[in-house]
Structure formats: C-alpha cells, structure tokens
Amino acid sequence: MADQYLLGAVVASILGFLLLHVGFHGWKGRARRTAGKCGSGPVVPGDGGTEVIIVGAGVAGSALAYALGKDGRRVHVIERDLSEPDRIVGELLQPGGYLKLLELGLEDCVDEIDAQRVLGYALFKDDKSTKLSYPLEKFHSDIAGRSFHNGRFIQRMREKAASLPNVRLEQGTVTSLIEENGTVKGVVYKTKSGEEFKALSPLTIVCDGCFSNLRRTLCSPKVDVPSCFVGLVLENCQLPFPDHGHVILANPSPILFYPISSTEIRCLVDVPGQKVPSIANGEMANYLKTMVAPQVPTELHDSFVAAIDKGSIRTMPNRSMPAAPHPTAGALLMGDAFNMRHPLTGGGMTVALSDIVVLRNLLKPLHDLHDAAALCKYLESFYTLRKPVASTINTLAGALYKVFSASPDQARNEMRQACFDYLSLGGVFSSGPIALLSGLNPRPLSLVAHFFAVAIYGVGRLLLPFPSLERLWIGARLISGAAGIIFPIIKAEGVRQMFFPATVPAYYRAPPVN
Numbered sequence: 001m002a003d004q005y006l007l008g009a010v011v012a013s014i015l016g017f018l019l020l021h022v023g024f025h026g027w028k029g030r031a032r033r034t035a036g037k038c039g040s041g042p043v044v045p046g047d048g049g050t051e052v053i054i055v056g057a058g059v060a061g062s063a064l065a066y067a068l069g070k071d072g073r074r075v076h077v078i079e080r081d082l083s084e085p086d087r088i089v090g091e092l093l094q095p096g097g098y099l100k101l102l103e104l105g106l107e108d109c110v111d112e113i114d115a116q117r118v119l120g121y122a123l124f125k126d127d128k129s130t131k132l133s134y135p136l137e138k139f140h141s142d143i144a145g146r147s148f149h150n151g152r153f154i155q156r157m158r159e160k161a162a163s164l165p166n167v168r169l170e171q172g173t174v175t176s177l178i179e180e181n182g183t184v185k186g187v188v189y190k191t192k193s194g195e196e197f198k199a200l201s202p203l204t205i206v207c208d209g210c211f212s213n214l215r216r217t218l219c220s221p222k223v224d225v226p227s228c229f230v231g232l233v234l235e236n237c238q239l240p241f242p243d244h245g246h247v248i249l250a251n252p253s254p255i256l257f258y259p260i261s262s263t264e265i266r267c268l269v270d271v272p273g274q275k276v277p278s279i280a281n282g283e284m285a286n287y288l289k290t291m292v293a294p295q296v297p298t299e300l301h302d303s304f305v306a307a308i309d310k311g312s313i314r315t316m317p318n319r320s321m322p323a324a325p326h327p328t329a330g331a332l333l334m335g336d337a338f339n340m341r342h343p344l345t346g347g348g349m350t351v352a353l354s355d356i357v358v359l360r361n362l363l364k365p366l367h368d369l370h371d372a373a374a375l376c377k378y379l380e381s382f383y384t385l386r387k388p389v390a391s392t393i394n395t396l397a398g399a400l401y402k403v404f405s406a407s408p409d410q411a412r413n414e415m416r417q418a419c420f421d422y423l424s425l426g427g428v429f430s431s432g433p434i435a436l437l438s439g440l441n442p443r444p445l446s447l448v449a450h451f452f453a454v455a456i457y458g459v460g461r462l463l464l465p466f467p468s469l470e471r472l473w474i475g476a477r478l479i480s481g482a483a484g485i486i487f488p489i490i491k492a493e494g495v496r497q498m499f500f501p502a503t504v505p506a507y508y509r510a511p512p513v514n
C-alpha cells in the first residue's frame with residue numbers, strides 16, 4: 001500500500017518531466033542488413049530436419065536449447081568449447097532468474113553443484129552496514145537467489161539440453177551466417193580438426209556472448225565499457241551476513257562479495273575505466289593491497305590479502321549495450337550478444353532467462369518455422385514483450401553503478417549517501433528497490449519512483465532543519481544530477497517500449513502465423 005502511495009506521488013510529478021526531457025524514443029529504423037558471406041563449398045551434415053540452430057551453449061544458449069527441445073523442436077547447438085568454463089562471470093542468479101529457471105524446468109541445474117542460497121544483500125558504507133532482504137514471503141520456500149561456479153551451472157544445463165533426443169550439441173566454432181536475399185539460412189562452422197561445415201535451418205539464434213563476432217549484422221552494437229571487475233576467490237572466512245551478497249560502497253567504486261560454494265567467496269573489485277593495473281608486473285597486487293584492502297570489512301581482510309598473495313587474479317571488462325536489433329528474417333540474437341548491462345546488480349542471467357521464456361512462449365503455437373519473413377514479423381513482438389523486465393534490470397544496473405561510485409562532485413556524493421540512508425530506512429524503502437534488483441518485481445515505474453524518491457530524500461536531508469543558499473544549490477544539483485543519470489539510460493532503453501508497451505504498433509503484437 002505504502003509502495004502504491006509512493007508510486008502515485010512520485011510518478012505523477014516525474015512522468016511529465018520524463019516525457020518532456022526524453023521524448024518518445026520510438027522504434028528506430030528496422031533497416032535490415034545482410035549477414036556475412038558464407039564459406040565456399042562446405043559439406044551439409046545432419047538429417048536436414050533441424051528447425052533451430054543455436055550458436056553458443058553458455059547460459060542463454062544451453063537454457064534455450066533445453067526450452068525449445070522440450071517443446072519438441074529439432075535443435076542443433078554449436079558451441080566453441082564444450083569443456084567446463086572457468087570464468088568470473090554469471091555466478092549469482094537473482095531470485096527472479098531462479099523463477100525463470102523454474103518456468104523452463106531447469107531448476108535442478110543448481111542442484112549438486114554446491115550452489116548457495118542467497119537471501120538478500122548487505123550494503124556497507126564507511127563504518128555502517130544495512131541488510132536488504134529479498135521480499136520472498138509470498139513465494140515457495142525454495143525461491144531464493146543462487147550463487148555458484150558459473151562453469152558448473154552451464155555444464156548442468158548443457159547436459160540437460162543434450163539429454164533430449166531432439167537436441168544435438170556439437171563442438172564447433174561458427175565463423176559466419178549464411179544469408180540469401182536478406183534471409184539467414186544457417187551457419188558455417190569449423191570443427192576442432194579444422195573441417196568446415198554448413199548447417200541449415202529456418203531459424204538461427206545467435207547466443208555467442210559478450211564478445212560476439214556474429215551480432216554485427218543483426219543489431220547496431222553500441223558497447224560502453226565503464227569499468228572492469230577484478231576477481232579473486234577468498235577461502236577460510238565467513239561473510240559478515242551469511243547467505244547475503246555484500247556490496248561495499250568503496251572509493252573509487254564498489255566491491256562485491258558473495259559465496260560461490262560452501263567454502264569459497266567471490267570478490268569482485270570494480271576498477272573504473274577500461275584499463276586495469278598490470279597483473280604481470282605486480283601493479284595489480286599493489287593496488288589491491290594499498291587501495292582496496294583497507295576498505296574491505298575486517299572479517300574478510302586477511303583472506304582478501306591471502307587471495308592476492310595466492311596470485312589467481314582475473315579481470316573482465318564490464319560492458320553495457322542496449323538492445324538495438326535489426327529484425328532479420330531467419331535470425332535472432334539472445335543473451336549478452338543482444339543486450340548487456342553493468343554486472344554490479346547481477347542481472348544478466350535473469351534477463352537472458354526471462355527473454356528465453358518470452359521467446360519460448362511466442363514460438364510455442366507455431367508448428368512450422370519455414371516462412372522466414374512471416375516468422376520475422378511475428379517475432380518482432382519479442383522486442384516489446386521483453387522490455388518491462390529487461391529494461392528495468394538494465395536501467396537499475398546502470399543507474400546504481402553511477403550512484404554507488406564516488407565522485408569529486410559533492411551533489412553526487414550526497415546522492416550516494418542519500419541512497420544508502422534511504423535503503424537503511426527499511427520497509428518499502430528497502431523492499432521496493434531490492435524487489436526491482438532481484439527481478440521479483442521488475443516494474444519500470446516503480447524504479448523511476450524509487451530513484452527520484454532517493455533524490456528527494458537527499459534534498460530533504462540537505463534542507464532540514466536549517467536550509468541555506470549553499471545547501472539549496474547542492475540540492476538543485478542533486479536533482480539535476482539524478483535526472484542526468486537515469487534519463488539517458490531510459491532513453492537508450494526506449495521510453496515507449498519500456499513504459500507504454502500497449503501503444504506499440506499492432507504488428508508487433510501480431511497473432512501466430514500458423
């Protein structure tokens with residue numbers, strides 16, 4: 001109830017502002033581009049009856065293969081490397097993502113991999129901390145976040161997909177899409193031994209991840225890399241709040257801790273910019289020990305230093321890329337190849353799994369996928385239907401990263417402090433934002449309402465009890481800074497599709513083609 005009052009009050013004032021400042025983004029040009037030329041004279045293997053080719057069997061590709069295979073589709077998955085991945089990405093699945101696993105029948109893929117239940121977050125700033133529990137009361141007791149080794153989770157999903165008789169999982173590297181008259185007809189791929197093959201199907205779904213080579217012809221990739229994560233594994237220590245992800249509002253930017261097994265804690269240190277100190281010449285170890293270690297909670301400090309000394313330090317760029325598809329007959333993009341957000345809020349797998357549920361449901365009533373042009377038109381509704389979940393998670397990730405990072409600007413630091421204090425108020429002030437982050441209630445209006453409620457709360461703290469001209473000025477800059485953070489992200493996500501999905505042209509919501 002309080003959530004609704006808050007929504008009503010904040011949304012009414014903000015919506016006018018939002019529309020004035022951002023304007024309708026609209027559907028940007030559906031110009032189609034042609035896919036790359038295919039290799040010459042490769043063999044066409046298989047039974048020729050493949051309905052869907054999936055490129056890449058990571059989180060998105062393997063979950064999609066199982067979902068479509070379970071619906072009876074003949075699926076051919078081509079994955080570059082079928083051995084267990086060893087990466088520092090995709091290790092915390094939000095409860096909203098776990099709900100999607102359930103919908104797909106993949107929930108047992110977090111069993112028997114020593115996955116840990118995650119019940120919420122703990123936030124640390126200076127010498128204070130606050131606990132933000134996921135609002136799980138209304139759900140079955142099994143629903144919670146899960147954290148694990150990414151590679152173990154992927155192997156479980158690959159095994160489950162490959163156990164279906166109509167799913168063929170093959171090791172190979174896709175080198176190009178086969179295109180004829182603007183329609184993608186399949187792929188060219190190379191096996192480990194260097195042999196080249198063609199695979200043909202009415203629908204090719206490209207899930208080749210954040211470094212995708214194949215997406216260029218299917219979307220307009222505008223990749224931003226605001227920072228990198230430096231990854232370490234801590235052993236022999238206990239998190240201050242067991243079963244919780246930990247976010248330290250450190251300088252210059254956040255540090256994360258969460259369990260990835262019963263004995264290991266993942267630490268991800270955010271380093272702003274695209275370059276990190278060199279690991280090889282010891283600069284990184286020095287940076288971590290001198291700049292980061294003093295900001296780590298005391299319970300974790302010694303294990304943090306021991307992990308640095310052990311030397312297995314990994315890095316990954318943190319990319320964000322709004323979805324900007326060129327709807328193309330015969331092909332679709334999914335997962336990170338299609339859309340990325342800052343990993344601070346651990347939303348990537350939830351968005352990918354949510355997209356798979358949308359696509360699976362759209363494809364379900366179609367018996368024949370061979371009319372590529374009609375299928376392409378029909379699948380355009382996918383881009384609209386995915387928006388409320390995907391855009392809420394994407395926007396929150398981008399906005400929180402900016403708010404949680406330190407800044408030389410006093411107004412920005414006031415916003416950061418206001419955010420910490422707002423979340424510490426408890427009740428709807430913590431359950432609302434954490435419901436958004438967890439993917440349990442991904443509503444764009446609720447996100448905008450809470451974001452500006454934080455800004456207004458920050459201004460109130462500045463002006464009460466004794467306002468001054470200087471404080472008024474900082475307050476005005478805080479509000480304009482908040483608008484400057486969130487509106488460009490919303491604009492990139494597409495205001496119209498995000499807030500008004502019902503107003504999209506009818507052909508995006510067309511009935512099944514057969």
Ligand SMILES: Cc1cc2nc3c(=O)[nH]c(=O)nc-3n(C[C@H](O)[C@H](O)[C@H](O)COP(=O)(O)OP(=O)(O)OC[C@H]3O[C@@H](n4cnc5c(N)ncnc54)[C@H](O)[C@@H]3O)c2cc1C
Binds near residue numbers: 059093213334347352
């Ligand atoms: C540092 C970091 C931390 C993150 N932490 C989290 C988190 O805690 N929670 C969360 O939900 N998300 C997190 N994410 C995001 C998450 O990892 C991604 O959203 C998710 O992995 C996307 O899945 P995907 O299937 O699209 O890509 P991937 O899982 O990367 O899979 C792509 C697959 O395609 C294969 N491939 C690539 N090219 C080819 C080719 N040419 N031919 C055949 N196969 C190919 C690759 O081998 C790979 O198996 C994080 C991201 C980063 C960068």
